[in-house]
């Protein structure tokens with residue numbers, strides 16, 4: 719079975735519903751044929767999801783994801799949107815994005831609950847892991863990533879582990895214009911496989927798609943896609959520019 723390549727666009731807190739509609743329509747026109755082994759996932763802000771879903775009806779090039787979701791199905795959680803509420807609209811949930819970890823102080827325990835709720839509702843979690851600059855410079859990058867992985871996946875059953883995606887996104891590379899060198903990404907991918915294998919066994923570890931994210935653009939995308947262990951990209955800024963995002967998709971499809 720050929721492995722899939724995932725190109726995930728995280729629109730962050732950009733685009734009103736009207737702007738989202740414009741962006742997705744431009745993308746639909748700009749992106750040519752997407753081969754079956756390339757999965758494009760758009761993650762717009764939650765308020766745009768129904769608009770974008772509507773624009774994508776009868777259109778199978780793109781899937782939808784949400785940037786964050788709360789693990790409880792419903793309740794007194796002002797301002798939150800639950801996994802249960804988006805389960806009919808999206809197929810993917812970003813869990814533990816570095817902006818959630820660092821700006822909103824999300825801890826590994828909560829992220830683990832989000833990952834578990836995502837699988838409980840039959841959706842695919844994209845668990846984001848990555849070290850800060852300080853953690854890298856002090857030689858702790860691998861340990862930090864291993865800890866995030868271990869706790870983030872700790873509430874899943876072995877069956878649920880079969881449908882999980884991991885995105886390695888060094889915090890210092892996100893939104894900074896300073897992408898990680900492909901060699902550094904490769905080293906971390908190898909380490910992630912090793913850590914997953916130690917806890918979950920090598921068959922499962924080898925089946926989990928690993929993505930790179932952090933200042934990916936149309937010029938540097940191929941450097942990661944060529945890595946043996948890399949099965950896709952999580953793209954922030956460049957995904958809100960339809961021409962750049964379409965070029966990145968083309969590189970994955972080539």
Ligand code: PGA
Nearest residue numbers: 892893932933953954955
């Ligand atoms: P960036 O963001 O591509 O703008 O660095 C990455 C992300 O949000 O995951």
